[in-house]
Every structure is written in structure tokens, then in C-alpha cells.
Amino acid sequence: MAENSKKLHIAVFPWLAFGHMIPYLELSKLIAQKGHKVSFISTPRNINRLPKLPPNLVPFLNFVKLPMPHIEKLPEKAEATIDVPYEKVKYLKLAQDELEESMAKFLEDSAPDFILFDFISYWVPSVASKFNIPTAYFSIFIAAFVCFVGPVPGLNNDYEIRKTAEEYTVPPKWVPFETTVAWKLFEVSRIFEASMKGDEENVSDISRFYKSIENCDFLLVRSCSEFEPEWLKVVADIHRKPVFPVGQLPTTSYEDDTTKINAWKEIKSWLDKQEKRKVIYVAFGSEAKPSQNELTEISLGLELSGLPFFWVLRTKRGESDDELIQLPEGFEERTKGRGIVCTSWAPQLKILSHDSVGGFLTHSGWSSVVEAIQFEKPLVLLTFLADQGINARLLEEKKMAYSVPRDDGDGSFTRDSVAESLSLVLVKEEGEIYREKVKQVKNLFCDKERQNNYVENLISYLQNYKKIIT
Numbered sequence: 001m002a003e004n005s006k007k008l009h010i011a012v013f014p015w016l017a018f019g020h021m022i023p024y025l026e027l028s029k030l031i032a033q034k035g036h037k038v039s040f041i042s043t044p045r046n047i048n049r050l051p052k053l054p055p056n057l058v059p060f061l062n063f064v065k066l067p068m069p070h071i072e073k074l075p076e077k078a079e080a081t082i083d084v085p086y087e088k089v090k091y092l093k094l095a096q097d098e099l100e101e102s103m104a105k106f107l108e109d110s111a112p113d114f115i116l117f118d119f120i121s122y123w124v125p126s127v128a129s130k131f132n133i134p135t136a137y138f139s140i141f142i143a144a145f146v147c148f149v150g151p152v153p154g155l156n157n158d159y160e161i162r163k164t165a166e167e168y169t170v171p172p173k174w175v176p177f178e179t180t181v182a183w184k185l186f187e188v189s190r191i192f193e194a195s196m197k198g199d200e201e202n203v204s205d206i207s208r209f210y211k212s213i214e215n216c217d218f219l220l221v222r223s224c225s226e227f228e229p230e231w232l233k234v235v236a237d238i239h240r241k242p243v244f245p246v247g248q249l250p251t252t253s254y255e256d257d258t259t260k261i262n263a264w265k266e267i268k269s270w271l272d273k274q275e276k277r278k279v280i281y282v283a284f285g286s287e288a289k290p291s292q293n294e295l296t297e298i299s300l301g302l303e304l305s306g307l308p309f310f311w312v313l314r315t316k317r318g319e320s321d322d323e324l325i326q327l328p329e330g331f332e333e334r335t336k337g338r339g340i341v342c343t344s345w346a347p348q349l350k351i352l353s354h355d356s357v358g359g360f361l362t363h364s365g366w367s368s369v370v371e372a373i374q375f376e377k378p379l380v381l382l383t384f385l386a387d388q389g390i391n392a393r394l395l396e397e398k399k400m401a402y403s404v405p406r407d408d409g410d411g412s413f414t415r416d417s418v419a420e421s422l423s424l425v426l427v428k429e430e431g432e433i434y435r436e437k438v439k440q441v442k443n444l445f446c447d448k449e450r451q452n453n454y455v456e457n458l459i460s461y462l463q464n465y466k467k468i469i470t
Contacts, residue, residue, distance in 0.1 A: 009037040011112040015120040017081040023140040026249040030455045032060035043068040045079040054254040069098035085321040122208040125215035137212040138220040143231035145390045151238035152210040165192045186411030187389035218242040247454035248445045277358035282311040284363040288384035301418020309339040359426045364388040378434040
């Protein structure tokens with residue numbers, strides 16, 4: 001080990017979305033725990049909103065604030081996807097592209113040994129190569145999703161670009177085994193224009209993804225080989241690059257006296273009064289905002305279920321979002337005492353850890369899935385955007401979660417299907433499989449030693465790589 005133990009300096013640069021920044025931060029913390037230096041790069045407001053670091057990591061993890069570029073049409077103070085309506089996210093991508101110059105300056109001045117970057121910033125490898133800095137695309141998406149997006153078309157293969165939304169609703173040709181993992185038509189339709197096509201102003205997400213993979217030196221995937229070995233193998237086969245699973249990166253929280261505990265006191269006192277494992281926790285992550293119709297059906301479904309619920313609801317995305325959605329008339333009065341709708345910040349990890357919570361109605365974002373498994377809470381899924389449909393199919397296939405039945409074409413669902421899904425997973429006998437499965441996989445997802453081994457393996461590879469190229 002001695003000849004390998006030279007400490008590294010690793011820079012990380014996630015996309016301006018908390019669902020990306022948090023896994024990047026978790027991996028950064030694990031690397032810093034080993035005594036390596038990490039530079040976590042983002043914009044000032046995002047860095048100020050990240051969770052506090054434990055004091056022992058402060059000397060090793062340095063936050064680098066690159067000033068947010070001014071982009072016309074991007075609301076003032078908007079630095080992350082939670083600050084803008086969905087249709088303005090593309091301006092954030094343009095803002096992140098504008099960071100290229102300040103990134104070049106940082107790499108030149110700080111000369112890190114490696115930089116881990118997110119697919120939006122597909123230009124990082126060409127900037128880093130000027131300073132001979134190797135790059136890794138770190139995918140916060142699971143291996144099944146990376147596979148599903150597929151190999152770079154025309155790069156040593158004869159795969160054609162999928163031109164229609166329908167082509168994304170079946171498993172792709174390069175997946176050599178039977179699977180149900182594919183998007184539903186409504187899931188891909190919602191993102192098809194922005195993600196698969198792009199426009200004059202913007203590079204499409206899929207092009208950014210392909211360029212990131214094509215030009216990086218190796219790939220890191222938020223996954224573990226015990227969970228999706230067959231998908232990790234396909235990732236390595238189609239991209240012909242070293243692929244490293246880095247574990248599931250369960251969220252860890254550190255608190256000091258200044259943490260927002262007042263909110264938790266009230267929530268805890270309500271949860272303490274509820275029956276064990278009967279409360280349904282409802283939250284759709286920092287990105288998803290239901291449509292008015294979806295909101296109505298979710299609300300009335302919760303009411304119909306008869307179960308107590310705690311719902312963290314986002315009624316708007318950022319200050320400039322003027323499309324307000326509203327709960328059905330009389331809903332809060334009718335469910336008073338039985339349910340709480342919280343429209344401000346709520347401590348998700350603490351809520352999920354509470355004994356009275358019996359299940360989680362979620363959008364299927366991977367961090368939320370991992371957090372539910374961490375506390376053995378069975379999952380009811382209602383997808384909205386991006387990778388969520390692929391995550392949901394894999395979880396369904398592995399009998400790890402149950403999705404609210406809906407129309408494959410337009411994504412519509414009814415209050416009855418919401419109520420029945422909740423009751424199935426939390427109460428009914430036939431839902432026992434979901435309650436049991438989540439306990440069985442907890443060790444796979446959240447075992448500290450296993451997580452540690454993935455990080456050890458990565459660091460040892462990076463140290464060897466560094467030795468070879470210097």
C-alpha cells in the first residue's frame with residue numbers, strides 16, 4: 001500500500017441541481033475521509049445551501065465558488081433547478097456552459113490530479129486536457145439508465161439514433177437480456193423535446209451525455225455490482241471504457257446547534273402521536289411539481305386511503321414560477337389532524353427514520369429511493385421526469401416497489417388508483433413482498449463497509465493511473 005498512498009487532489013463539478021450535487025457531495029465526503037483533498041466546484045448560492053460538513057472533513061474538502069454567469073431570461077439569483085420553472089432549466093445549462101473560462105482558470109491554478117464532472121458540462125474533458133488532467137464522467141444515474149441512453153451512435157458501432165419518442169418505450173437492441181426496463185410513452189414525451197432534440201439555443205441533453213462519455217477517461221456510476229451486475233456489464237461493453245460502481249452513496253447528515261431543528265420538533269411531535277408504520281410520507285423531490293390535475297388526484301387519493309400522511313408539497317419552482325397549483329377546496333379541513341401538507345423545507349431523513357412512517361410515495365429519484373431503503377420504508381412510485389421512469393421499471397422488475405397504475409400514453413391516474421396503491425403497499429397482505437424486500441436490500445444499499453470498499457477500489461485505481469501517466 002505504501003507506494004500507492006500518495007494523497008490525491010480530486011476536483012468535482014456537478015450539474016446545478018441538488019439531486020446531482022448531493023451524491024457528488026457524498027462521494028466527496030467519502031474521498032475526503034481517506035485524507036485526500038477534494039475541491040467541490042459550484043456557484044456561490046448553491047454552495048451556501050449545501051449541508052454542513054462534519055468538522056473532521058473541513059481540512060480536506062474545499063468549496064470552490066465560481067461566480068454565476070449572467071444569462072438573459074434566467075431569473076435573478078437562480079443558480080439551481082429548484083429556482084426556476086421547468087421550461088427555464090435550459091438557461092441554467094447555458095449558464096453552466098459559460099463557466100468554461102473560470103473552470104479553465106481553476107484547473108490551471110490548482111492543478112488537481114483528476115476532475116469528476118457531470119454530463120451537462122460535456123466540455124470539461126477538452127478544457128482539462130489542456131492541463132493534462134484526466135477526467136471521469138460521474139453518473140448519478142444508475143447503470144440501467146446509462147445503458148438505456150445507450151452507446152454513442154456511430155462510434156465503433158452501427159446503432160442508429162432513436163428519432164421518435166416511441167422508440168424509447170422498448171428495451172434497446174444492445175441490451176442482451178430480457179427486461180421490462182424502458183420509459184412509458186408519457187415519461188419520454190415530457191422530456192423528448194428538451195432532452196433528445198435540443199434547440200438553436202441549446203445542446204440537447206443526450207448530445208451532452210454522449211460527448212461526456214466519449215471524451216472522458218473513465219466512467220463512475222452510482223451503483224453496486226451486487227444490485228445491477230448485468231447492467232454494469234452492458235455499460236462497460238457499449239462504452240469500452242473502465243467503469244467503476246461507486247456504491248449507492250446513502251445521504252449522511254451532520255448537525256450542529258444551528259441546524260433547522262425547530263421545524264423538526266413540530267413534525268416529530270405530530271409523528272409521535274401516530275400509529276406505528278401507518279403514516280404515508282409523500283414527497284416528489286426538488287424537481288417535480290405536479291400539474292393541477294395530478295395534484296387534485298393525489299390529494300383526493302390520500303383522502304380516500306384513510307391513512308395518515310405527511311406531504312412535502314412544492315407548489316412552485318422558484319420565485320419566477322407564476323403557475324400556481326392549489327389543493328382541492330376543503331381538502332385541508334377534511335383531513336385536519338390526519339394529514340399535514342408542508343410547503344416549506346422538511347428534514348426528509350429524519351421523517352423517514354421515524355417509526356410511525358410506514359411507506360413513501362415518491363417520484364422515484366434515486367437519492368429518495370436510497371433514503372427510503374436506508375430506513376426500510378416500502379416504496380409507492382409516481383414518476384414525473386428524467387431518469388425516474390427507468391428507475392421505477394428496474395425497482396418494479398426487482399419487486400422492490402409498486403407504481404401507481406396510470407395511462408401509458410398520457411400518464412393520467414385516478415384518486416382510486418392512488419388510494420389502492422397506498423393501501424396495498426402499507427396495509428394489505430399482497431403488499432407484504434414490498435415491505436419485506438426493502439428490508440432485504442437495506443444491507444446491500446447502505447452497508448458502510450461495502451460502500452467503503454467501492455471508494456477504496458476507486459482511489460486505488462486513481463493512484464495507479466496517476467503513477468502510470470506521470
